[in-house]
Amino acid sequence: MKTPLLQFTDNGIYCKKANVYLDPWKPVDHAIISHGHADHSRYGHKKYITHHRNVPIIQHRLGEINVTGKEWGETFDVNNVKFSLHPAGHILGSSQIRVEYKGEGKTSILFGYSLGKAQRLLKYLNTDIGEIYTHGAIENMTEVLRPLVDFPKTTLITRETKKEQLLGNIVLAPPSAHGSTWIRKMVPYVTASASGWMTFRGARRRRAIDKGFVLSDHCDWGGLLxxxxxxxxxxxxxxxxxxxxxxxxxxxxxxxxxxEATQYGEEETEAALASKSTASV
Incomplete structure (x- = not known):
């Protein structure tokens, strides 16, 4: 049986491969601290790592401690395990702690309709964790909207793009790309879909998607009523x-x-948009 990267122990959440604890509740040698509340940052650890904005907070509470501050998205290795801190939105300096071991080995492909959903996703994607690559149908539409919205930087996937460039990064693609020759050239990858249809039981399985996120641009049942x-x-x-x-x-x-029967589609004719794209790998 494969040992999980993180385990709950008597001392707290433990990463055995790095010999590091996350927010431990008993004294340990090496602790990564998510934020300054007393139940997460406790006295007695030999070494603390936390976001630099949290350093003065825990020093005020804990006194003279051995503490190192890190920036958002800054990676640091402990025994070949990669850690990084990302904004949590809880209190000042509070962090989500990302833990990777032999990671960055797959491309993350996120499906969303080329007009609307893709731009909504793009606007709020966390660029600290990697670059954002786009299918041509999404890139073309996003370029039309860039004068109106401050989007993060994207890179169009072309025939010259190597799949090694995509590993560990995010690809935004229309649903029509799922199962296509275009996407098969990106192996290994994991897929996710952001749609209101993910509300329905079994939607992710029926669409052969690894992960599903409920994100709708329309009224829900209650909103319609x-x-x-x-x-x-x-x-x-x-x-x-x-x-x-x-x-x-x-x-x-x-x-x-x-x-009433109409000729309206599910969202848009993705095939028509894709046909205008020069994107391929």
């Missing part, structure tokens, strides 16, 4: 999504509701 009530509409025509289920529910609530 609130909108219908607010408008005072006499008739509701359902055209997107699970139209039969929703219209049936509305009729049960006393509304005059029905479905």
């Amino acid at each position: 609130e909108s219908i009530e607010a408008t005072g509409a006499d008739k509701i025509i359902c055209t997107h999504g699970y139209t039969d289920i929703f219209s049936k529910y509305l009729r049960e609530q006393g509304y005059d509701a029905r479905t």
